[in-house]
Amino acid sequence: MQHESSYTPTTGIGRWLDQRLPIPRVIHGQFVDFPTPRNLNYMWTFGGILTFFLALQIITGVVLVMHYVPHVDHAFESVEHIRRNVNYGWLIQKLHANGASFFFIAVYIHILRGMYYGSYKAPREMIWILGVFIYVLMMAAAFLGYVLPWGQMSFWAATVITNLFTAIPYVGESILQWLQGGYSVGQPTLNRFLSLHYLVPFIIAAFVFLHIWALHVVGNNNPLGVDMRAPKKEGLPFHPYYTMKDGFAMVVFLILFAWMVFYVPDYLGHSDNFIPANPLVTPPHIVPEWYFLPFYAILRAIPDKLWGVVLMGAAIFVLLLLPWLDTSRVRSTRFRPVYKWFFWFFVFTVLALGYLGAKPPEGIYLYLARFFTVYYFLHFFLVLPLLGFLEKPDPVPPSISRAVLGEDLSPAAGGTPEAAAAAPEKR
Numbered sequence: 001m002q003h004e005s006s007y008t009p010t011t012g013i014g015r016w017l018d019q020r021l022p023i024p025r026v027i028h029g030q031f032v033d034f035p036t037p038r039n040l041n042y043m044w045t046f047g048g049i050l051t052f053f054l055a056l057q058i059i060t061g062v063v064l065v066m067h068y069v070p071h072v073d074h075a076f077e078s079v080e081h082i083r084r085n086v087n088y089g090w091l092i093q094k095l096h097a098n099g100a101s102f103f104f105i106a107v108y109i110h111i112l113r114g115m116y117y118g119s120y121k122a123p124r125e126m127i128w129i130l131g132v133f134i135y136v137l138m139m140a141a142a143f144l145g146y147v148l149p150w151g152q153m154s155f156w157a158a159t160v161i162t163n164l165f166t167a168i169p170y171v172g173e174s175i176l177q178w179l180q181g182g183y184s185v186g187q188p189t190l191n192r193f194l195s196l197h198y199l200v201p202f203i204i205a206a207f208v209f210l211h212i213w214a215l216h217v218v219g220n221n222n223p224l225g226v227d228m229r230a231p232k233k234e235g236l237p238f239h240p241y242y243t244m245k246d247g248f249a250m251v252v253f254l255i256l257f258a259w260m261v262f263y264v265p266d267y268l269g270h271s272d273n274f275i276p277a278n279p280l281v282t283p284p285h286i287v288p289e290w291y292f293l294p295f296y297a298i299l300r301a302i303p304d305k306l307w308g309v310v311l312m313g314a315a316i317f318v319l320l321l322l323p324w325l326d327t328s329r330v331r332s333t334r335f336r337p338v339y340k341w342f343f344w345f346f347v348f349t350v351l352a353l354g355y356l357g358a359k360p361p362e363g364i365y366l367y368l369a370r371f372f373t374v375y376y377f378l379h380f381f382l383v384l385p386l387l388g389f390l391e392k393p394d395p396v397p398p399s400i401s402r403a404v405l406g407e408d409l410s411p412a413a414g415g416t417p418e419a420a421a422a423a424p425e426k427r
């Protein structure tokens, strides 16, 4: 978003650098005096929390690799060695394992926030699309990482997921061998999974850079979903207002995270992953980590393997079409009395699919999984396009200043940005 930066270098080195590589000026412009809508709520703090968790995963991961042994005969023990013998290894390993779960908790809140407030709508489609790619990469990183401890669930998850590719006609078998590096999950698979698990987070970091860049071109959405038309009155500098708000939210979130790490560090893990991988013994129920369960439910709800894989992929990639499937003129669900119900029913659908993904695919569980799978897609392909035309939205305030300050200071209401800036402040 174009705005004047108030950056003035005060030291000789600062002035020298400013004329050659103005990194401090860019940081100041983007993260200190960046105009941010004054009405952002706590739902807008999860982007910062996600950035923190990405950094935490990379830092703890780099340390773990120093002690981890990527060999089918030693991987399991090496993780045990980290937990028992390496100084603070228990902490670093648990921060990394639970960090993945908290990363997903934060990303699901972040995505649902975007869906509720219509943050994917024009002009923010690119932020959203980059976000969907980040999400897919996060899933890849989490899956690859889960295989590394080489427990029973690691091994069998790798076997089940790589075998999904055999559903592809003609080339499926070749893709499977290429992925596994052989005719079954084994040493070559472990080597390549470690290599890729180390690589993917850096690709995510590059995408996050683009994501935030795209965000700073068009500026933040806000709970009202109306554009900021007089940034000087309707916005606040990012620092100190939002650095403080983001910081506070991060501390609260980290307290929950610390509780998990220090008191129930294995709660989210599966007991079978405390048994070393054994290719000769298949666990009774192969279940993925909790964050994959809704998609796993969709995969198993379909009686045909190929279609199961296709629909599971479609359930993720349909998010890319969201900006065009939602035909409503109004961004924020706050002003959509009917859609509000559909939105919460969609959230319920995803939770229900998550629950069903953990259950055996039989009897009532299977029928319910089929019902919610159908609804999942109806939400995108029927509810969103149709409701945009049929629903009569509630009146939307003409500007943020009208809703927040009780006075319309936007140029559209007759005031120029200068007049708005000069007007007395109301709080």
Ligand code: HEM
Pocket (backbone or CB within 6 Å): 043, 044, 045, 046, 047, 048, 050, 051, 054, 107, 110, 111, 114, 117, 119, 120, 124, 127, 128, 130, 131, 132, 134, 135, 204, 208, 211, 212, 215, 219, 220, 221, 222, 319
């Ligand atoms: C590593 C993962 C991610 C990081 C670090 C990240 C970071 C951020 C940050 C810092 C912001 C601005 C602050 C905020 O709105 O909370 C943001 C905004 C946004 N993100 Fe993400 N994000 C991630 C994943 C995603 C995903 C998976 C999606 C969607 C599929 C997404 C969609 C959006 C959208 C639409 C906005 C604009 C929000 C608005 O202004 O209303 N992000 N992201």
